[in-house]
Amino acid sequence: xxxxxxxxxxxxxxxxxxxxxxxxxxxxxxxxxxxxxxxxxxxxxxxxxxxxxxxxxxxxxxxxxxxxxxxxxxxxxxxxxxxxxxxxxxxxxxxxxxxxxxxxxxxxxxxxxxxxxxxxxxxxxxxxxxxxxxxxxxxxxxxxxxxxxxxxxxxxxxxxxxxxxxxxxxxxxxxxxxxxxxxxxxxxxxxxxxxxxxxxxxxxxxxxxxxxxxxxxxxxxxxxxxxxxxxxxxxxxxxxxxxxxxxxxxxxxxxxxxxxxxxxxxxx
Amino acid sequence: xxxxxxxxxxxxxxxxxxxxxxxxxxxxxxxxxxxxxxxxxxxxxxxxxxxxxxxxxxxxxxxxxxxxxxxxxxxxxxxxxxxxxxxxxxxxxxxxxxxxxxxxxxxxxxxxxxxxxxxxxxxxxxxxxxxxxxxxxxxxxxxxxxxxxxxxxxxxxxxxxxxxxxxxxxxxxxxxxxxxxxxxxxxxxxxxxxxxxxxxxxxxxxxxxxxxxxxxxxxxxxxxxxxxxxxxxxxxxxxxxxxxxxxxxxxxxxx
Amino acid sequence: xxxxxxxxxxxxxxxxxxxxxxxxxxxxxxxxxxxxxxxxxxxxxxxxxxxxxxxxxxxxxxxxxxxxxxxxxxxxxxxxxxxxxxxxxxxxxxxxxxxxxxxxxxxxxxxxxxxxxxxxxxxxxxxxxxxxxxxxxxxxxxxxxxxxxxxxxxxxxxxxxxxxxxxxxxxxxxxxxxxxxxxxxxxxxxxxxxxxxxxxxxxxxxxxxxxxxxxxxxxxxxxxxxxxxxxxxxxxxxxxxxxxxxxxxxxxxxxxxxxxxxx
Numbered sequence: 100x101x102x103x104x105x106x107x108x109x110x111x112x113x114x115x116x117x118x119x120x121x122x123x124x125x126x127x128x129x130x131x132x133x134x135x136x137x138x139x140x141x142x143x144x145x146x147x148x149x150x151x152x153x154x155x156x157x158x159x160x161x162x163x164x165x166x167x168x169x170x171x172x173x174x175x176x177x178x179x180x181x182x183x184x185x186x187x188x189x190x191x192x193x194x195x196x197x198x199x200x201x202x203x204x205x206x207x208x209x210x211x212x213x214x215x216x217x218x219x220x221x222x223x224x225x226x227x228x229x230x231x232x233x234x235x236x237x238x239x240x241x242x243x244x245x246x247x248x249x250x251x252x253x254x255x256x257x258x259x260x261x262x263x264x265x266x267x268x269x270x271x272x273x274x275x276x277x278x279x280x281x282x283x284x285x286x287x288x289x290x291x292x293x294x295x296x297x298x299x300x301x302x303x304x305x306x307x308x309x310x311x312x313x314x315x316x317x318x319x320x321x322x323x324x325x326x327x328x329x330x331x332x333x334x335x336x337x338x339x340x341x342x343x344x345x346x347x348x349x350x351x352x353x354x355x356x357x358x359x360x361x362x363x364x365x366x367x
Numbered sequence: 368x369x370x371x372x373x374x375x376x377x378x379x380x381x382x383x384x385x386x387x388x389x390x391x392x393x394x395x396x397x398x399x400x401x402x403x404x405x406x407x408x409x410x411x412x413x414x415x416x417x418x419x420x421x422x423x424x425x426x427x428x429x430x431x432x433x434x435x436x437x438x439x440x441x442x443x444x445x446x447x448x449x450x451x452x453x454x455x456x457x458x459x460x461x462x463x464x465x466x467x468x469x470x471x472x473x474x475x476x477x478x479x480x481x482x483x484x485x486x487x488x489x490x491x492x493x494x495x496x497x498x499x500x501x502x503x504x505x506x507x508x509x510x511x512x513x514x515x516x517x518x519x520x521x522x523x524x525x526x527x528x529x530x531x532x533x534x535x536x537x538x539x540x541x542x543x544x545x546x547x548x549x550x551x552x553x554x555x556x557x558x559x560x561x562x563x564x565x566x567x568x569x570x571x572x573x574x575x576x577x578x579x580x581x582x583x584x585x586x587x588x589x590x591x592x593x594x595x596x597x598x599x600x601x602x603x604x605x606x607x608x609x610x611x612x613x614x615x616x617x618x619x620x621x622x
Numbered sequence: 623x624x625x626x627x628x629x630x631x632x633x634x635x636x637x638x639x640x641x642x643x644x645x646x647x648x649x650x651x652x653x654x655x656x657x658x659x660x661x662x663x664x665x666x667x668x669x670x671x672x673x674x675x676x677x678x679x680x681x682x683x684x685x686x687x688x689x690x691x692x693x694x695x696x697x698x699x700x701x702x703x704x705x706x707x708x709x710x711x712x713x714x715x716x717x718x719x720x721x722x723x724x725x726x727x728x729x730x731x732x733x734x735x736x737x738x739x740x741x742x743x744x745x746x747x748x749x750x751x752x753x754x755x756x757x758x759x760x761x762x763x764x765x766x767x768x769x770x771x772x773x774x775x776x777x778x779x780x781x782x783x784x785x786x787x788x789x790x791x792x793x794x795x796x797x798x799x800x801x802x803x804x805x806x807x808x809x810x811x812x813x814x815x816x817x818x819x820x821x822x823x824x825x826x827x828x829x830x831x832x833x834x835x836x837x838x839x840x841x842x843x844x845x846x847x848x849x850x851x852x853x854x855x856x857x858x859x860x861x862x863x864x865x866x867x868x869x870x871x872x873x874x875x876x877x878x879x880x881x882x883x884x885x
Contacts, residue, residue: 163781181784193782196877197800207786210796238877258786371717376724399743460640467864468857469819472834474826475841476849480663555733559823577739585739593732600731 109136110174110262110294111160117168118155129155131319132169140292144305146355147315147323148362153298154190156320157264160296161187173262183207186260188268192247194239200250201226201235207258225253228283244271249280256287263295269304281307282336289333302355306330306347307339314354317362324354401583409583410590423591426568430557431599433489437496438549442542445501449508450534462501470495474560483564492556496549503545507538543607550603554596569595665847674851683836683855690821690832691859693749697756698817702810705761709768709806714794719769726766734758738824752824759820760813767809771802804878807871814863822856 118130129152137143145153158164159171162181171178173185181187194203202209204225205218226232229249239247248271255263269277281304288295288308299305305312306328314324328347330338338344384403391402413419448455474491481487511534519529561570569588576584637644647667653659654666677683712719738755745751775798783797825834833856840849 158781161781161785163784181781183785183787185785187782187785189778189782191776191778193776193778195779195782195797195800197803197875206783210786210788210792240877254786371720375717375720379721379725397743399740456639457642460643461646464640464643464861465857467815467860469815469822469860471819471826472822472837472853472856475838476846476853479841479844479846479849551731551733554731555735558733558736559827562827573736573739589736589740592736596731596733597728 108175110139110141111135111137111296112172112175113170114172115169116156116159116166116171118152118159118164119167128319131321133321135313135322135325137294137296139294142288142295142297142308142310143313144297144299144309144311145313145315146299146302146305146351147320148317148355148359150362151315151318151358152320153315154266156315157187157266157296157298161185161264183258183260185262185264186255186258188251188255188263188265190266190268190270192239192244192251192271194247194250194254196239199236199238200231200242203239203250204253204257206254211258221257225256226250228256228287229253229280245273245276248272249276252280259291261293263293263297265295265297267298267300270300277301277304278336284308285334302348302351303339306344306351307334307336312347312351314351315358317358317365323358324351326351326354399582401586406583406586406590410587413584413587419587419591422567422569422572422588423595426557426561426570426592427595429485429488429561429568430492430553433492433557434496434550434553436489437493437553438500438546440493441497441500441545441549442504445504445542445545446508446530446535446538448501449505449511449538450530455505458501462498466498466502470498471556471559474563478564488557488560488565491560492553495552495556499548499552500542500545503541503543503548504538507541507545508534510541511537540611543603543611547600547603547607550599551596554592554599558592662844663846665850669847670850670854673845673848674854677848677851678855683833683852686831686833686836686852687855687859689749690818690825690834693752693832694756694817694821696749697753697821698760698814700753700757701760701764701813701817704757705764705809705813706768706806708761708765709770710772710794712765712769713772713798713802723769726762726769730762730766734762735820735823738827742828747828752821752829755824756817756820760817763812763816764806764809767805767812768802771805771809772798774805775801803875807867807875811864811867811871814867815860818856818860818863 113133113135116130116133118128120127120129133152133156135143145156147153155164159166160173160178162178162185166178195206198206201219201222205213205222208218208221222235223232226235229252231246231249231253234242234246239250242250248268252265252268255265269280272280285308295308297305297308309328312324312326312328313322314326315321316323326347330341330343330347387396387400388403390396391400391405396402410419444454444458448458470491473494477487477491481490515533515537516529519533524532557568558570561568562574563570565571565574569592572588573585576582576588650664651667654661654664674683708722712723735755737758738751741751741754745754779797779801780793783793788796821832822834825832826838829835833852837849837852837856840846840852
């Protein structure tokens, strides 16, 4: 379901976003004055040093963490809480340990009361897509980290959200599976043109998947750079070997390295 | 959502106490519920006469000395069993077989063997305390991270050093859980043993009060046991906090 | 290898693994027969077995055992229902928690059994007072563990469920309850032996029925072998109950490995 770009503006609009955490009287500023606009159907990846607030930002868009200051609008309306319109793939997988892979994948459909036949069909399709057909009836405890992550991705795709919020979804995968999943995600996105906000540590991955790469500063997080990736789509995995690609990689790594060093210095 | 103030916890108990006091004053309370004010007065009197302290001291002595013995044995054997396979193979079958058995049922037999004096009370309390402490120490020692031991060996530590510096600190959090259970248990068993057969002590005091139908004295004894049990637990928690200073920071307790 | 040989092998292995138990039993029997102490005080295992046999057959031991078990279970089940309800309420509402949690955490180390004499006056000397005390004693660990289990639900799981559009009811029954089950079971595993212990204790203190009474009466009559036979029954019951809880946990909390019995 891909609606026309709303004439009213971006799907996700962030203006001077501020986020502070208070714990036992101590205040931590996670983000300060962050601004960003994401249009419908855009694939935006986010990179930044550890602890810069990337995950916090994603949690705020997802509606799990309240906004401390500034504006965060989805479809022109302030974010009030979580909901299936913004599907999240969590870094920690968040699978329900007491349900099988298949049951986890179709959980959203189950609580919405969808009929069994429909759920089974969706489960079969998506589980095959992430390459876990033989493990349909297994429990999360029996899976490796990478497998659990694939189940988490399948689960989010199952309820077909308009916006995808993905927090290092390929982090636990080995290099080969990682590339496979990147290609797979590209294909899915090309078909459905969802709006995607994708956090990663891997610059290669960020460039390969994105229309734009957003670079965060060290804490408190702000926008350091917004790099438009002008590589033609659809992108074959071989694009990673092109000189244009390498240029992007060097550019973004330089931007990032300053911030990483800054973050290191902060830690003493 | 507003956080309820700290003192909310006192509301229900205070309300109940107030209700109790009022209905007792009106004469609406049953015979076995004398007014709290009466109980307090009696407690004051017994404290002044030194009677209460005497009985309390006897009970505490029994409970704590037995607790100390049982805890020491339990910890020593448990730690050993968690570290040395031979010790584990000897003790584990016996302990796991007898653990679910209520040792309390042996009370009459223990009285028969050791008489009705202090010895039998201490024996039964010691045995009761031994189990939870042993189990906690055993599992605590067993759960010592293999990687930690490897790191220690890598740095040249020998057997005893590893035990003292790696296994024991690792097992300490679990051990304290066991000690807490054991401590509460020691007061319970002490109380029951005194109820059945004693000449002095808080348990005896209750039996005496029951005989004389002096409910006020009964409540004084009950309240005293409660205060002592509570106080001992708090003390243990304070010791635990000091002993586990660094380790607790990583857990939810550090909030 | 024939089945007989295989069985013999297994038995042999069992003997070796549990050798300390047999050593203890043999040592006891030797002490009993040595004449060091009066054989009345330390009866031979044979005599104990004989008493066990006799009093099981004539129905005495099963009768008293049944009464004790009934009391223990009645109090335990009551505590389970009320405890889970209380724990859930405390986990869901900050106000309920603020009002009642201190009663639980402050009251925990207080020996509630000291209230037993009061209970006798309220409920009479029979089953009522015992069930009431068992209920009170079991309520604490169950409620505390139920609340802790539900409170400690991994934040990410709740977020994932909310993300998928779960209502509050769905969130509670489909996520928080299953997530709380492991901790809840620990509470139940702690409370069940407590139920048995408290029942026996109250029967020892004063009663005319139940295993606690049986042991006390036998000891008072200097029939120590009989008392020990009853103790064996108590041991078997305690052991069987524990195994039962472990088996139940394995079925209901099938996704997690078992944890040791100490809180």
